[in-house]
Amino acid sequence: MSKAMRASALVWLLLVLAVAGWAAAAWPDWQARIDMDLFALLPHDERDARAEAALQALARQGERQLVLLVGHREPAEARRAAALLAERLQPLPLRAQAQGAALDALRAAYLPHRAGLVSRADRSWLADADDTALLARARAEAFAPFSASGLAWRDDPLGLFGRWLAELAGASPLRPDGEQLALTAAGRHYVLLAYTLQGSAFSLADAQQVADGLARAQTALHATVPQAQVLRAGVVLHAAKAAEQARREVSAIGTGSLVGALALVVLVFGGARPLALMLLTLGVATLCAMALVFACYPRVHALTLVFGATLIGVAVDYGLHALAAGIEDDTPVPLRYRRLAPGLFLAMITTALAYGGLLLTPFPGLAQMALFAGGGIVAAWLTVVLWFPAIAPRRLRATRAARWLGHRRWPRWHTQPATLAIALLAAVLCTAGLARLQAEDNVRALTATDAGLLREHQAVAGLLGLPSPAQLFIVSGDTPEAVLARTARLGERLDALTRTGQLTGYDALTRWVPPPARQQADVALQARRLAALAPALRTEFGIAPPGAPATPLTVAGWLAQPAGAMLSHLWLGRGTDGRYAGVVLVKGIAGADTLPALAALAGPDVRWLDKPAEVSQLMGRYRVLLGWVLAAAYLACALALLPRYGRATWRVLLPPALASAATLGLLGLAGEPVQLLTLLALLLVLGVGVDYGIFHAEHPEDGRMQIATTLSAASTMLSFGLLAFSHTPALAAFGLATLLGVALAWLIAPWCRAPAGPAHHVEGAPW
Known part of the structure; x- marks a missing residue:
């Protein structure tokens, strides 16, 4: 090795040791920064920062909530089961929400503003009722067994505040049941247990502790009350399940790829030294990839690590080619590596650029995957070109497997009838496929949700009337009062959809804080009618009702109350543009046919946000864009390869091009749709397929390169073949497309190799 090479190898060694030391110290922190948030995979809104603020507020509001409905056909048994389950959950990092206290806090928060709080039915009644009807209502309220408002009769003789609270309670099916809330549905009595996670919902340790503890508590409950039913809903449960699945997939893909790749190394190269070199290369590549991605991102998604497990299949390529070049070869090591250097460099660049195609998408999770894979590939290449000349064996003995692979010869392309017939048949099948x-851009393919948990979550949402967190209206205005007024008008139009069954309801801040104009009108209406009733009450009961307090209820005042703080996700406040905004959440959308009707309600300062549909449309746009990017990538590769290969450049580019077309054809024949990640897989096929073309162009008749490309393709196909079995649909589609493309590129590349000339002859090669 030259002095420059030795210096570079030393610098790389010191850098790797420094990264290893940092990784060892930061490992606990890295584990805490693994993200299970499904929303983290999705792109940020391209047009409206308000939309992002709304979604983040909803995520913050729901990510630490755990809701349990404990049901039984007998109400007493349901209450007993709920008490037993709550007792079992006490040791977990959960804080029980005090439901009875919340109702008292709600009543106390509204009490100072009750003059402006009149239900819709009472508003119409007060406007039309005569004095006789007013007195009859007052008499009925005077002799009622209890007051719904908690006020003395003289303070609310018409029961207006109690009826306002009852109308508010009508938005929820829950009713007080002792110290808890409960509901009855489908012949079962359900008791609500609501908890707040004390840590983060995406802390894997906390999530797993809660999920495991809840499972044990349910098992114990069913042993005591066999007929009890527990329905669960909470991000923490999905996070725990996703973490378990990610660990399982990382273990399966990583272990399978590693064992397979190393078994091939032992089979073909024999001995412990080549095996140790491959382990060294993979270790450095994985270490550097993880360090790079954790250094660049505050949180790393678990799917990045699942995808990163496939790095094994690609990172071994450079070591395989370097080791294969030493089989039965006495060429001096510096000369051998100088001969390999151009091909290894071009292979690394094209593969890293192919992974870099993931950076062209707006999906944060995919960008992390690109950085992880690209960083690992560069680290593997540096390890091979800087360290192998000093530590790799100068000469390897040809094993039986190496001789068998090295003497296999694919025929070159020629125009014989049989070859033309095979090509024509393949072209027909490809065209038919x-x-x-078909194209598929559904955003749900990006996530894998446990079917059982999803059914329970939907059941809880249906019973409690929970709104959708991803389909909502954003209402804007110059003042909070303007936002409330527009929200009220939108609510009237949503009421019409609710009456026709297209919705089951909606959540809006105006349900809790009426617009100021309405409050003023209700204060005046209530004062006028109570003044008309006062003489009759003085005559019959000997009292004159005092006027209700007329302090207006404001958004700021309401949100400052403990009860209002629970609804803070409905108010976005003042933005950087100086304007205010609030959120309206819809419930129980009847079906896809209702979505156009909801979208039609949008207008000036009222935006309809359908996040799944918008992201799906975005995926479709990027899928089309990546088609053009793929074409541009082929052009860029051609320009990069022309100086070295000239007219023979087609021999390098044709294998991945034909493999990509055949892959799409096979997917079409199999009925598999094309997704965004399918195009990204074809970018990777370009990078890997060009590698095969490069090595066949550099060493067209050297059987040792045939060994290297075969082992490389086998390890890559093994990695992505395992990824095809991922429970995440998008990753499975990516793995399948890459598996097919890499296999086809490996099969086609030898057909396109050029005849060997004097420049390619290797002295002493037994092949």
């Missing part, structure tokens, strides 16, 4: 190809 391409004609059947």
Whole structure:
């Protein structure tokens, strides 16, 4: 090795040791920064920062909540089961929400503003009722067994405040049941247990502790009350399940890829030294990839690590080529590596750029995957080109497997009838598959949700009337009062959809804080009618009702109350543009046919946000864009390869191009749709397929390169073949497309190799 090479190898060694030391110290922190948040995979809104603020507020409001409905056909048994389950959950990092206290806090928060709080039915009644009807209502309220408002009769003789509270309670099916809230549905009595996670919902340790503890508590409950039913809903449960699945997939893919790749190394190269070199390369690549991604991102999604497990299949390529070049070869090591250097460099650049195509998407999770894989590939290449000349064996003995692989010869392309017939048949099948190809841009393919948990969550949402967190209206205005007024008008239009069954309801801040104009009108209406009733009350009961306090209820005042703080996600406040905004959440959308009707309600200062639909449309746009990017990538590769290969450049680019077309055809024949990640897989096929073309162009008749490309393709296909079994649909589609493309590129590349000339002859090669 030259002095410059030795210096570079030393610098790389010191850098790797420094990264290793940092990783060892930061490992606990890295584990705490693994993200299970499904929303973290999705792109940020391209047009409206308000939309992002709304979604983040909803995420913050719901991410630490755990809701349990404990049901039984007998109400007493339901209450007993709920008490037993609550007792079992006490040791977990959960804080029980005091439901009875919340109702008292709600009543106390509204009490100073009750003059402006009149229900819709009472508003109409007060406007039309005569004095006789007013007195009859007052008499009925005077002799009622209890007051719904908690006020003395003389303070609310018409029961207006109690009826306002009852109308407010009508938005929820829950009713007081002792110290808790409960509901009855489908012949079962359900008791609500609501908890707040004390840590983060995406802390894997906390999530797993809660999920495991809840499972044990349910098992114990069913042993005591066999007929009890527990329905669960909470991000923490999905996070725990996703973490378990991610660990399982990382273990399966990583272990399978590693064992398979190392078994191939032992089979073909024999001995412990090549095995140790491959382990060294993979260790450095994985270490640097993880360090890079954790250094660049405050949180790393678990799917990044699942995808990163496939790095094994690609990172071994450079070591395989370097080791294969030493089989039965006495060429001096510096000369051998100088001969390999151009091909290894071009292979690394094209593969890293292919992974870099993931950076072109707006999806944060995919960008992390690109950085992880690209960083690992560069680290593996540096390890091979800087360290292998000093530590790799100068000469390797050809094993039986190496001789068998090295003497396999693919025929070159020629125009014989049999070859033309095979090519024509393949073209017909490919064309038929391409004609059947369909596109699929559903954002739900990016996530894998446990079916059982999803059914329970939907059941809880249906019973409690929970709104959708991803489909909502954003209402803007120059003042809070303007926002409330527009929200009230929107609510009237949503009421019409609710009456026709297209919705089951909606959540809006105006349900809790009426617009100021309405409060003023209700204060005046109530004062006028009570003044008309006062003489009759003085005559019959000997009292004159005092006027209700007329302090207006404001958004700021309401949100400052403990009860109002629970609804802070409905108010976005003042933005950087100086304007205010609030959120309206819809409930129980009847079906896809209702979405156009909801979208039609949007207008000036009222925006309809359908996040799944918007992201799906965005994925479709980027899928089309990546088609053009793929074409541009082929052009860029051609320009990069032309100076070295000239007219023979087509021999390098044709294998990945044909493999990509055939992959799409096979997907079409199999009925598999094309997704955004399918195009990204074809970018990777370009990078890997060009590698095969490069090595066949550099060493067209050297059987040792045939060994290297075969082992490389086998390890890559093994990695992505395992990824095809991922429970995340998008990753499975990516793995399947890459598996097919890499296999086809490996099969096609030898057909396109050029005849060997004097420049390619290797002295002493037994092949």
